[in-house]
Amino acid sequence: MIESCLYRKLSHYVDIDDDSWDILARLEDAEESYSASAVVREIGTSADELFVVKSGWFYSFVLLPDGRRQIVSIRHPGDVVGFADIAYENACDTLVAASDGVLCPFPRKHLQRVFTDAPRVAALLFTLAVRDQVLLTDLLKATGRMSAREKLAYFLLELDARLRITNPDKTSFRLPLNQTEIGDTIGLTNVYVSKSLVALEQQGLVSRKDGDITILAPDVMKAMCDFQDRHSQMDVGWFPGAEDDPHVGSKP
Amino acid sequence: MIESCLYRKLSHYVDIDDDSWDILARLEDAEESYSASAVVREIGTSADELFVVKSGWFYSFVLLPDGRRQIVSIRHPGDVVGFADIAYENACDTLVAASDGVLCPFPRKHLQRVFTDAPRVAALLFTLAVRDQVLLTDLLKATGRMSAREKLAYFLLELDARLRITNPDKTSFRLPLNQTEIGDTIGLTNVYVSKSLVALEQQGLVSRKDGDITILAPDVMKAMCDFQDRHSQMDVGWFPGAEDDPHVGSKP
DNA sequence: CGAGGTGTTGAGAACCATCAATTGCCGTGG
DNA sequence: CCACGGCAATTGATGGTTCTCAACACCTCG
Numbered sequence: 001m002i003e004s005c006l007y008r009k010l011s012h013y014v015d016i017d018d019d020s021w022d023i024l025a026r027l028e029d030a031e032e033s034y035s036a037s038a039v040v041r042e043i044g045t046s047a048d049e050l051f052v053v054k055s056g057w058f059y060s061f062v063l064l065p066d067g068r069r070q071i072v073s074i075r076h077p078g079d080v081v082g083f084a085d086i087a088y089e090n091a092c093d094t095l096v097a098a099s100d101g102v103l104c105p106f107p108r109k110h111l112q113r114v115f116t117d118a119p120r121v122a123a124l125l126f127t128l129a130v131r132d133q134v135l136l137t138d139l140l141k142a143t144g145r146m147s148a149r150e151k152l153a154y155f156l157l158e159l160d161a162r163l164r165i166t167n168p169d170k171t172s173f174r175l176p177l178n179q180t181e182i183g184d185t186i187g188l189t190n191v192y193v194s195k196s197l198v199a200l201e202q203q204g205l206v207s208r209k210d211g212d213i214t215i216l217a218p219d220v221m222k223a224m225c226d227f228q229d230r231h232s233q234m235d236v237g238w239f240p241g242a243e244d245d246p247h248v249g250s251k252p
Numbered sequence: 253m254i255e256s257c258l259y260r261k262l263s264h265y266v267d268i269d270d271d272s273w274d275i276l277a278r279l280e281d282a283e284e285s286y287s288a289s290a291v292v293r294e295i296g297t298s299a300d301e302l303f304v305v306k307s308g309w310f311y312s313f314v315l316l317p318d319g320r321r322q323i324v325s326i327r328h329p330g331d332v333v334g335f336a337d338i339a340y341e342n343a344c345d346t347l348v349a350a351s352d353g354v355l356c357p358f359p360r361k362h363l364q365r366v367f368t369d370a371p372r373v374a375a376l377l378f379t380l381a382v383r384d385q386v387l388l389t390d391l392l393k394a395t396g397r398m399s400a401r402e403k404l405a406y407f408l409l410e411l412d413a414r415l416r417i418t419n420p421d422k423t424s425f426r427l428p429l430n431q432t433e434i435g436d437t438i439g440l441t442n443v444y445v446s447k448s449l450v451a452l453e454q455q456g457l458v459s460r461k462d463g464d465i466t467i468l469a470p471d472v473m474k475a476m477c478d479f480q481d482r483h484s485q486m487d488v489g490w491f492p493g494a495e496d497d498p499h500v501g502s503k504p
Numbered sequence: 505c506g507a508g509g510t511g512t513t514g515a516g517a518a519c520c521a522t523c524a525a526t527t528g529c530c531g532t533g534g
Numbered sequence: 535c536c537a538c539g540g541c542a543a544t545t546g547a548t549g550g551t552t553c554t555c556a557a558c559a560c561c562t563c564g
Contacts, residue, residue, distance in 0.1 A: 508564100521548100526543100531539095533536105533537090534536085
């Protein structure tokens with residue numbers, strides 16, 4: 001049961017005793033498969049479960065009445081999805097599959113048992129939710145105050161940093177998002193995403209080859225957008241029962 | 253001790269037994285006063301406490317190296333500030349006082365005891381953090397995908413909705429933020445905030461008088477920006493020991 | 505009275521959006 | 535096999551929203 005969907009994600013950051021893991025493992029339902037662009041749950045519908053991404057990319061977005069779209073988070077394997085809806089009865093955004101993928105649902109009402117019986121896990125979930133919040137402020141900084149090229153630099157660096165958690169040595173990555181989706185994430189049109197990507201390429205900052213992206217000058221790009229890696233480190237020193245491992249950073 | 257800073261805020265949403273309140277009350281330190289535009293804590297410095305706002309307005313922001321600023325949250329009396337930094341050792345944004353005000357610090361490491369001894373309070377804090385996240389996605393939608401006037405409509409409606417929690421009948425409110433700060437929140441310049449406010453006034457949607465703002469046509473403005481009130485309702489049905497009060501909404 | 509902060513207004517420019525046309529790619533079906 | 539349609543990316547022309555820069559009025563406070 002230690003092979004639950006959450007295990008690989010959470011054990012990256014913190015040691016959790018077997019009893020707590022037992023609780024988590026028993027809470028996970030059977031997994032669900034989705035094909036690319038399938039809608040997992042629509043905005044406004046009942047949101048009574050969290051999901052753990054087992055494979056594939058997902059993202060969630062909100063729409064304005066006239067069709068303008070804002071993508072608010074992109075989710076990768078190991079991510080926990082749906083924190084934003086815990087405070088409300090109905091989903092605050094629409095969740096779709098960006099590629100084929102598999103989710104493990106986790107009924108929201110089971111969180112009760114996590115909070116009463118596994119405080120260390122509850123604290124970790126809390127921390128993950130709060131980390132999402134920091135990522136949102138980074139994205140807000142980009143959409144609110146950056147030029148198109150700076151936005152793209154941020155967008156690519158953020159994806160790169162996230163993917164390095166599981167693949168520290170990958171120098172390039174495949175982007176299963178089209179340019180309209182990229183634009184809807186950082187507040188641009190698909191047309192200007194294209195033009196700005198070409199510009200970044202001509203500056204020698206990135207290169208593209210059959211849909212794969214390589215970041216050629218990470219330092220220049222990080223300076224462009226004041227980038228900060230939120231993934232390689234998290235502070236779990238305040239966790240219950242954590243006196244002996246005050247700060248757990250990246251993968252050992 | 254029931255008169256702690258957190259009490260009025262949290263009791264709005266949920267009943268919590270006296271033992272849990274005792275724990276919370278004992279955790280709160282002495283309060284701290286700040287005068288307008290004072291810096292509470294700088295980005296990058298150690299973030300080992302949460303704050304509860306007792307009085308006044310505060311906001312937190314991030315800066316780009318060249319001075320561009322993005323305000324990421326505005327905080328009012330009763331709000332809990334600092335969730336975003338729980339996941340990291342150092343503060344992810346700079347917190348300043350928008351007006352004179354008072355904060356109650358709450359050492360982060362005391363959260364241990366909340367998670368182990370007061371799971372219902374832990375769940376509520378979790379929910380509040382997650383609600384902040386939803387507010388951030390609303391702001392992201394505004395900065396990323398709205399026109400200047402729509403952004404301002406959102407900004408004013410959001411403040412109005414928040415202030416109505418404590419003052420349900422107020423039809424106008426005072427804004428202790430200058431137009432540069434408004435612009436830094438929704439991604440505009442101070443100049444364009446001024447022009448857009450004048451435009452909203454000429455449309456008959458809002459009126460201003462000695463710094464007070466009145467929303468004249470809330471329905472029109474809500475339609476403009478697809479506004480949703482995140483403050484009047486929260487779902488606490490999944491809380492530990494909450495079987496008997498599944499959904500607690502606004503103030504009774 | 506002068507200084508600084510704030511809001512307003514105008515002219516011009518810059519950045520990005522919109523619209524439209526073209527290309528390439530892929531899967532489908534004739 | 536080829537024709538066809540659809541999706542995605544690119545490119546160019548044009549226009550609009552917003553920014554920048556500047557000047558001015560107003561208020562408060564020293």
